[in-house]
Amino acid sequence: MRALPLPRAREGPGGGRVGRRRFFRLGVAGSIALGAGGLLAWQTSGYEVPAGVARRLRHLSPKEHCVVSAVGARILRADDGAFPSHDEVETALALDGLLGTLHPADRRDLLALLHVIEHAMPPWFGHLGRFTRLGGVAQDEVLEAMRTGSSGLLRAGFEGLKALVVLAYFSDARTWEAIGYDGPLVGRGA
Amino acid sequence: MSGSQERGRELAGEEEWRADVVICGGGAGGCMAARELARAGLDVVLLEQGDDQLPHTFTQREDEMIPRMFARAGGQRTADRSMLVLSGHGLGGSTVHNINLCKRTPDAILDRWADEHGLEGVRPGDMAPFFAMVERDLGVRAIDEARMNAHNRLFREGVERLGVRGGMLSHNRDERCIGSGFCELGCAFDAKMNARRVLVPEAIAAGARVVTDARVRRVLLEGSAPPARWRRSRAASSRCARGPCAWRAAPSAPRSSRSRASCPMRTIASGAGCASTPARSWRACSIARWRRGRASRRATSAPSCSTSRPARSGARGSCRASRTPPPPRP
Numbered sequence: 001m002r003a004l005p006l007p008r009a010r011e012g013p014g015g016g017r018v019g020r021r022r023f024f025r026l027g028v029a030g031s032i033a034l035g036a037g038g039l040l041a042w043q044t045s046g047y048e049v050p051a052g053v054a055r056r057l058r059h060l061s062p063k064e065h066c067v068v069s070a071v072g073a074r075i076l077r078a079d080d081g082a083f084p085s086h087d088e089v090e091t092a093l094a095l096d097g098l099l100g101t102l103h104p105a106d107r108r109d110l111l112a113l114l115h116v117i118e119h120a121m122p123p124w125f126g127h128l129g130r131f132t133r134l135g136g137v138a139q140d141e142v143l144e145a146m147r148t149g150s151s152g153l154l155r156a157g158f159e160g161l162k163a164l165v166v167l168a169y170f171s172d173a174r175t176w177e178a179i180g181y182d183g184p185l186v187g188r189g190a
Numbered sequence: 191m192s193g194s195q196e197r198g199r200e201l202a203g204e205e206e207w208r209a210d211v212v213i214c215g216g217g218a219g220g221c222m223a224a225r226e227l228a229r230a231g232l233d234v235v236l237l238e239q240g241d242d243q244l245p246h247t248f249t250q251r252e253d254e255m256i257p258r259m260f261a262r263a264g265g266q267r268t269a270d271r272s273m274l275v276l277s278g279h280g281l282g283g284s285t286v287h288n289i290n291l292c293k294r295t296p297d298a299i300l301d302r303w304a305d306e307h308g309l310e311g312v313r314p315g316d317m318a319p320f321f322a323m324v325e326r327d328l329g330v331r332a333i334d335e336a337r338m339n340a341h342n343r344l345f346r347e348g349v350e351r352l353g354v355r356g357g358m359l360s361h362n363r364d365e366r367c368i369g370s371g372f373c374e375l376g377c378a379f380d381a382k383m384n385a386r387r388v389l390v391p392e393a394i395a396a397g398a399r400v401v402t403d404a405r406v407r408r409v410l411l412e413g414s415a416p417p418a419r420w421r422r423s424r425a426a427s428s429r430c431a432r433g434p435c436a437w438r439a440a441p442s443a444p445r446s447s448r449s450r451a452s453c454p455m456r457t458i459a460s461g462a463g464c465a466s467t468p469a470r471s472w473r474a475c476s477i478a479r480w481r482r483g484r485a486s487r488r489a490t491s492a493p494s495c496s497t498s499r500p501a502r503s504g505a506r507g508s509c510r511a512s513r514t515p516p517p518p519r520p
Contacts, residue, residue: 094253098253098257101257101263102257102262102263102265103262103263103265106262106263106265109271152270152271152272153270153271153272155272156267156271156272156273156274157271159274160265160274167252167253167256168253170252171251171252171253184249184250184251184372185250185370185372185378186248186249186250186378187249
């Protein structure tokens with residue numbers, strides 16, 4: 001009867017012997033780590049805002065500004081030409097100003113929510129890629145799924161973000177004409 | 191005797207005041223309690239976390255007024271974040287930014303409070319004179335026909351055709367009201383006969399000391415020492431050992447220069463509204479548990495204002511808010 005051959009071993013970098021199976025496992029783990037690192041780098045890069053806007057941000061990072069812009073573009077999209085676009089109104093920048101009035105804990109929650117929307121919500125609701133790189137229809141699906149989902153926390157997060165986006169947008173006087181509002185009475189003079 | 195009105199952030203250093211009653215919260219309930227207790231001859235200190243919001247500073251802009259007038263800038267939520275809980279922030283509380291529609295509590299609800307919760311003195315017959323007094327003082331009257339707009343007229347017509355019982359609501363705005371529709375952002379024309387405009391001046395005239403921008407940090411019972419996590423300053427420990435204390439600090443001032451005061455008192459009244467009064471009572475119960483039963487037996491909680499009287503040192507009892515009798519009248 002002939003014995004099965006033992007796995008061949010080789011010298012490890014520390015002088016220890018590394019088995020073939022262990023070598024294979026290390027290789028697979030390394031590949032996964034490299035892949036995850038690359039994916040992470042891909043997912044967290046490419047957030048660019050104009051230098052002038054970046055300088056005026058007080059609470060949002062450029063990445064968070066991009067997420068707010070993407071969400072705002074879906075919430076505030078106007079089918080007719082009567083309303084100014086959210087970019088014209090600089091909704092994300094206005095929202096950055098509103099964040100300064102919030103309680104610090106609420107502000108932290110909201111900023112965390114932006115990261116959740118960007119990275120966790122798309123795969124959660126069946127889309128590959130981050131929110132800001134999805135198409136408009138897919139972004140609408142993600143936001144609608146948040147709005148109507150079973151998680152009270154996500155629903156509340158969506159409603160809170162939507163309220164702030166809408167408040168930031170309609171606080172700008174350029175939007176008032178489209179809704180027939182002529183602004184506050186105080187300060188108009190006699 | 192005339193009281194005073196101060197801002198917490200303008201008081202320097204540490205102070206100790208004496209009072210018969212400290213009222214935490216200067217909204218609808220707290221301001222009324224301050225006025226009535228001061229008129230009854232008690233030394234009253236009213237502490238309000240928010241600032242004194244004056245009508246000439248109201249801009250009628252949501253982005254500016256909501257953070258000023260609502261607790262947590264309008265972002266106050268339940269612990270699980272699922273529900274928004276709006277409440278007022280500033281002297282006068284929600285009466286500064288509500289739309290001033292006034293309705294008496296329905297008889298059926300008053301009876302239910304009495305029957306199911308054992309509250310005394312809340313039957314419709316008992317409450318009627320109090321409702322009448324409040325309505326008289328705040329100038330409550332039916333809204334005139336001239337102020338009814340088209341959709342309200344249409345609604346009334348529909349109600350009448352259906353045979354549903356109804357009628358005009360009452361409000362407490364005076365002749366300064368121009369119907370601008372900005373009520374919920376505070377009335378820039380000062381047309382609201384609210385707690386800030388009516389009750390606060392009367393409370394001060396009766397001798398109450400009103401302190402805005404003053405957040406109550408701790409309420410400690412007689413003879414107690416604070417938990418270790420509260421002993422952040424030597425002053426805190428020494429004052430707590432002497433008697434019940436209400437602490438305040440100006441939240442917006444730099445931490446190093448925050449003024450603070452302690453105020454030994456006989457009775458504390460919580461006028462923090464239906465959102466914060468139960469939360470405060472709950473926290474007080476937690477403190478009571480920590481003190482192993484030395485809390486007051488006379489703690490009670492109502493939708494708008496609750497009072498409790500610190501027990502004598504060594505007294506035993508629990509602080510279960512819903513099971514205790516109403517507080518004794520001062």
